[in-house]
Amino acid sequence: MGTLDDFRNKEFLDQITILNEIAGSKDSANLPALVDLLKNPVGDTSIDYMVVNALNAVLSQNEADTVAGMNDDHAGYRILCIRVAGEYGFKSASPALVSLAEAEADPDRLMEVLTSLARIADPAALPVFRKYLEHEDPFVVALCIEALGKLRDLESVGFLKKIINDSEAPDRYEICDITTWKAVEALASFDTEDTLAFLVEKLHHKNPTVRRIITDAMTAIGSPAIPLLLAAFEEGDTDMKILTANVLGFIGDKACADGLVASFDKGLAKDSNVRYALYEALGRVGSMKGIICLVDGLTEEDELTLMSVVGGLEKHVNPGIVAKLNGLVSAATEQSARLSKAIISCGATGLFDALYENQGAGDALVDALCSSKDPAILDQFRQLLSDIGGSRAETDLAKLPAPEAGTHKALAADDSRSMCAMHKAILTDLGYEAFVAGNGQEAYDFIEQGENFDIVVTDMNMPIMDGMELVGKIRNTPGFEDTPVIMVTTESEASQQNLAEKTGVTAFITKPFKPEELKAKIQELVG
Known part of the structure; x- marks a missing residue:
């Protein structure tokens, strides 16, 4: 007697139990009866849904039956088999899926077939994915682009570049469509010097979302992109210098910092925005050359640029940095006031703690702290002074204004x-x-x-x-x-x-x- 005999006449709970057992055992003996239940549903939504789940589980262990089912007359069973073939990577399904894709006209059914082909990742399907690169449905195109990237199809590189170039047209650059997004990701996955160079060139794409996608891709690629990014920093305009410095900082490799310092020494960071971006990047990396460059940046007068220097040094406090800052902050000059304010505004508690031991530097920092109206900053440094302790710290604590929450x-x-x-x-x-x-x-x-x-x-x-x-x-x-x-x-x-x-x-x-x-x-x- 079969497990599913007289299934339609059983109680609801018994039906659930039987289908759960079949899904767990994946016994192919139940396949014909399950197919019949799919084609002729019981009529209860819950049971019919569980039939599909049980059938999926059984088909997952029966590649030949799944491939055969992709040409079944019943649309629901046919789609289920197509999905199972992709979900479980049945290589033998690839030729049949290719044939179905080449003949399919309906976009929704085509997406089902192409999705399974993409999951199987059989190079034999490359011609099909190339064929649909110019399909009218952008989601079909995006799926094909993603598959070509996964399969590292270098023949499609030219077309993918064209997609990105065309996306900067005056009537198109305002929107980042899905095909442009997927073209960037596909080119990044090829990881060749040619594709990386192209993406670096497009780092200042007219659309900010595309810029973000390229930035994320270059950051993920990491080391192979560093020489190209450093070259773009040296050769590019102000916007390109800023963007490449940002990416190099995100990558965080020592070579990024050393290359940026070399460019700084060549006089390629005269623009204040470029210097700001460069200091931000050096602070993220923390190489020896980068820290020396940041220490030299303590003479910057622009408030924001100086904060980027201080913020970078806060992450890499050492005796040399402390000694340099002690001299500058204690000097009672306009630059001393700028530095003190920057240390407080950045919440640089590490620098404050190290400098507070010096009476002159400590007094300058406390004066700057007393000028802050930021409740979080005041609380942060109030806690630090409490931790430092001692009569001097208690006196300074008494000077601090009570924090006032904004209305x-x-x-x-x-x-x-x-x-x-x-x-x-x-x-x-x-x-x-x-x-x-x-x-x-x-x-x-x-x-x-x-x-x-x-x-x-x-x-x-x-x-x-x-x-x-x-x-x-x-x-x-x-x-x-x-x-x-x-x-x-x-x-x-x-x-x-x-x-x-x-x-x-x-x-x-x-x-x-x-x-x-x-x-x-x-x-x-x-x-």
């Missing part, structure tokens, strides 16, 4: 730690409770958690979610349709600001900027 809330997003610190200092000075995030996704998480903001300040180029995407999501969120959004950017192309305005940006601040400029812009927008 309004502001959100700032930037992948630079020093820029986030700058925004936080500016916003708290204006009386806001400041929320900061390292990328657009982290920023939008605050909104999804129910926070309301009177103003948003965001960078344009960030990993994970860029500023354009963040602004688009904000504008589509009820209650945020009219919230002022300021975009801070180094982008020199007018097309980028035009695109940002269309996305919903209210106003712009171009780096480098003085804190007073951003304060004035915020007050102009919200009063």
